[in-house]
Structures are given as structure tokens and as C-alpha cells.
Amino acid sequence: MFTGGADGNGHLPRPRRPRRGGLGGGGIGAPPGQGASTVQPHPAAPPCTDYDMAYFRAYSHIGVHEEMLKDHVRTSTYRNAIMHHQDLISGKVVLDVGCGTGVLSIFCAFAGATRVYAVDASDIAIQAMEIVRENELSDKVVVLHGRIEDVIIEEKVDVIVSEWMGYMLLYESMLGSVIFARDKWLKPGGLILPSHASLYMAPITNSQRYHDSVYFWRDVYGIKMSSMMPLAKQCAFMEPSVETISGENVLTWPTVVSQVDCYTIQAQELETIIATFKFTSMLQVRQKSKKQANQSLDGNTQNASPSSKKKKPDVSIVLSTAPEDAPTHWQQTLLYLFEPIELKKDQNIEGSVTISQSQQHARFLNICLKYFTGDQWYVKESVMR
Secondary structure, eight states, X not given: OOOOOOOOSTTSOOOSXXXXXXXXXXXXXXXXXXXXXXXXXXXXXXXXXXXXXXXXXXXTSHHHHHHHHTOHHHHHHHHHHHHHTHHHHTTSEEEEESOTTSHHHHHHHHTTOSEEEEEESSTHHXXXXXXXXXXXXXXXXXXXESOTTTOOOOSOXXXXXXXXXXXXXXXXXXXXXXXXXXXXXXXXXXXXXXXXXXXXXXXXXXHHHHHHHTGGGGOBTTBOOGGGHHHHHHHHHSSOEEEOOOGGGBOXXXXXXXXXXXXXXXXXXXXXXXXXXXXXXXXXXXXXXXXXXXEEEETEEEOOOOEEEOSSTTOEEEOOOOTTSOOOTTOEEEEEEEEEEEEOTTOEEEEEEEEEEOSSOTTSEEEEEEEXXXXXXXXXXXXXX
């Protein structure tokens, strides 16, 4: 399974990667026959907006790809999944959706693919062509510079591989492009890597964040600046924040917000996701600073992991972004409350979380968190841009 993370504002700058996707919750692929795809011969291509063009331009920056490639957990897990499915890739035709520098396409060529179509809408595709030539794979890897919705591929494919996961699994909405490619080109019984993804959520505590971003203003070099605190809270906690936390920050067992089956999910299902939750704190906390949409909504705790169900149904390759696992560039996506909540051991927190694609642009996410604890209801609304 693969996971994702969320990014934020204020305390930490959002990583430069606009997050076309990383390995986000789920699984790395099931063999042909498990979870046959829903075939639509000619799905309609969505329009390419100004937001899309800005998104593609952001992925032309070398720093974005350097960050992803240096994420050893991410890249090595994909490589392991591809090599594990070598018997399903060798001699087959592969489609890499959002290929970036082409690393996954090259892994597939190493696994014996007869032909790999590597598709990317950003100008990094030009560099991918050079990398393919440098590795003497031009006879196997065909780089196509354009949106997956617009390119022409004149044959069906046996395998689709894509690193589509974003922060909090679903940020950037690249999964829709994978669905488009699946419905247009994947043969019945074909393989998708990753095959499944899961998004988790759990309440966490992080008093240091409040201290650094808010309480700092109480005394600045001997000058009282408490009047800045309301503005500091708005700036630091209005939007979701992408940070790295540890398992020690998590107050309860996580709950599942969403599960994605890449063989069957439809684009309409991604427009709005609603989940209810009920947590019981395992610790006593004086200041419960955030609810992490674990995309784990990490805090969403972001545990969106693509997992690979292989020939052995009891074996999976998982890429996790959970706080207790090795850190990734996705980190965790956190929704900070404007006011800390004191929490007692065994105290219940229940409510719902709604994640919906923004009307402004589908790559943005609206998050509405409603929760009840200590005889009071609270609401926190955020937009992940």
C-alpha cells in the first residue's frame, strides 16, 4: 500500500512539489482477474484549465522530481512492487500515467516489458526522453509529452502504473487521470499498480506547534505582543498543514476515511467523501492541538497506501505514510484546531469529516470537520490549495 500526506501554511512552507501524486494509500496492484476494470471505450476528456496548466508547469521544476526520487521509501517500494510482478509485466505493454523523469517506466523495462508508454503533461517529459536514451531503452520506452486525456496510443495495455497519490492521498486529484487511462486503454484482467489505497484519520497532540506559532507572541524580546495571537492562529491554522509527526503524537487508533479500489472506482466517487468517526483517547492531554486527517487523512493521518495484491493473495507490498512508519516526502496532513482542547483518558470524540473537490478547481480540496466532545460541538473548515 502507499500513503500520502498533506501540506500546509504558516509554520512550515509547503514542499515545492505541487504533489501530482506519490504513493498514497492503497496497494500495489492485483494480478489479472482480481478486480476487473470497468471498461468505457471512449471516456470524454475533461477540459484543460489555467489551473491545470499551472500545475503542469510546477512539475517541470527539477526540485520536485529530486525530492520524489530522494524519497527512498517511495521509490524503492515502487521498484519492489514492479519487480515482484515481473511475471505479469515481462513481455507486456505498460502505460505509466504521469511518468515524471521516467523512473517507473524504466523499472518496468528492466522487468521485461515489451513496450512502455511514459506519459507526462509537464516539460519534464523532455528530460525523460533524454534519460531513456541515456539508458539505451528507446526501443522499449516511448515518452509522450501531453495530458493522458489527449495523447494517442493505438493499442490496449496490459499494465498501468502511476504515482498518483497526493498529500492526504487525494490532493491534486490525479487519480481521475488514472481512471481515464484505465477505462480507455487497460485490457480486461489487466494489472494496476498501485491497486488499492486507504485514507486514515486520528486525533493527535502537538503542543509545541502552538507554542512556536501562537504563544511566542506573548513576550517578544520583553515586548508584549499578545494582540498578535488571533492573527497568528488564523495564519498558522486556517489551512491544513503538512508536517512530520511521530506515533507518540497520536492519541487513538486511526479510523478509515476512504478506501480506493483502482480497478473499480469512478471519478464521480471522488467528488465528495463523507465519513463518521468515534475515537476514545488512550492518553490524557492538556492541549489537544490537532486533528490529523490521516490520509492518512493523516489527521487526518495520512495512510493512503497503494498495496499490491500479488499472486499470493495473502502478500501485499505497502507504502505507508503513517506517523509510526519511516518518514516520506508526503509527511502527514494536519488540521489544527484554533483552540486546544483538554482531553482526558477514555474521553470520546465523535463526529464526521467531509472531503470534497473545490468548485473553484477539482485539484483543491474542501475539508469540513465536525466533532463533539465534552458536551460541545465544534466545526473546523479548511481548503487545501
